[in-house]
Amino acid sequence: MNFPQNPWQQGGHPQSGTPSGGFPQQQLGGYQPYSQNPFSAPPVPVHEMAVPQRPATVETAFWIAVVLPLLVTVLNVVSYLVLQGWVQDSIGGGSEDVTAEVTSAVNGVMMVFFVIVTIFYLILTGLWITFGFKLRAGRNWARVTLTIFAAFWAMSSTGTLASGGMATGLSDTEALPGSYYALSYVQGGLGVVGTVAFVVLVFTAKSNAYFDASNRQY
Numbered sequence: 070m071n072f073p074q075n076p077w078q079q080g081g082h083p084q085s086g087t088p089s090g091g092f093p094q095q096q097l098g099g100y101q102p103y104s105q106n107p108f109s110a111p112p113v114p115v116h117e118m119a120v121p122q123r124p125a126t127v128e129t130a131f132w133i134a135v136v137l138p139l140l141v142t143v144l145n146v147v148s149y150l151v152l153q154g155w156v157q158d159s160i161g162g163g164s165e166d167v168t169a170e171v172t173s174a175v176n177g178v179m180m181v182f183f184v185i186v187t188i189f190y191l192i193l194t195g196l197w198i199t200f201g202f203k204l205r206a207g208r209n210w211a212r213v214t215l216t217i218f219a220a221f222w223a224m225s226s227t228g229t230l231a232s233g234g235m236a237t238g239l240s241d242t243e244a245l246p247g248s249y250y251a252l253s254y255v256q257g258g259l260g261v262v263g264t265v266a267f268v269v270l271v272f273t274a275k276s277n278a279y280f281d282a283s284n285r286q287y
Contacts, residue, residue, distance in 0.1 A: 077097050121282035125276040127205060130267050134201030134215060137263040138194035141256055145190055148252045149183045156244045193218075203269070207283025219264035226260025229253055 156258065160171050197218065203211035232253075270276065 084274055102256065121286075123205065123207075124273075124279050126270045126273045126276045127207075127279055130270040130276070131201050131205040133263055133267045133270070134197050134254055137259060137267075138190070138197045141259060142187070142190045142194055144252055144259075145186065148249060148256070149179070151246060151249050152253065155249065165243055179210050207280055208287075209280045209284055212276075212280060216271065219267050222260050223264040226257040226264070229257035229260070250268065 125172075147249045153176065156175055159170060160175065197215065200215050204215060
């Protein structure tokens with residue numbers, strides 16, 4: 070009598086490599102059907118997962134936002150020292166009693182004004198540096214905020230240059246020392262050139278692409 074061939078190997082496994090459930094046995098390293106969840110989210114494209122490369126235009130604008138306010142603040146301190154020395158020399162020709170009283174009063178007023186202006190400059194410098202780091206990280210809102218700051222700074226610097234030109238037309242007895250005017254021109258020039266360069270750099274094509282790519286990640 071002929072019996073059908075035993076489909077089971079000696080170890081209890083089918084010879085054909087087919088499990089008892091009737092599905093073909095999956096080979097190691099092969100494609101696994103139905104292994105992915107059909108309800109899972111699609112994978113994120115590689116170009117969106119990668120951190121966008123920061124262009125040189127944004128990097129340069131960042132350093133302008135950090136260095137320029139600090140430099141202008143230092144020049145403001147130097148201008149104050151020059152002006153204070155000029156005031157003391159100008160009122161030094163009177164009597165000793167009057168000179169001491171006037172010098173003390175003038176120095177007090179100048180010191181108060183200098184402290185207020187310096188605090189204002191330091192606050193603006195802190196904001197420029199803080200927003201500059203956000204700008205460097207690709208935050209578009211920081212770019213917009215610093216652009217507004219740059220516009221006001223450019224107008225103020227233009228006014229400083231114009232007022233310095235009018236002041237040089239005064240008579241020698243009314244004019245301030247030449248070093249003070251030179252410092253004012255340097256501050257105004259740095260303000261105009263620096264802010265214009267900053268705005269141009271952050272709105273170039275490469276900068277726009279960097280901010281667009283960065284915003285898609287947040």
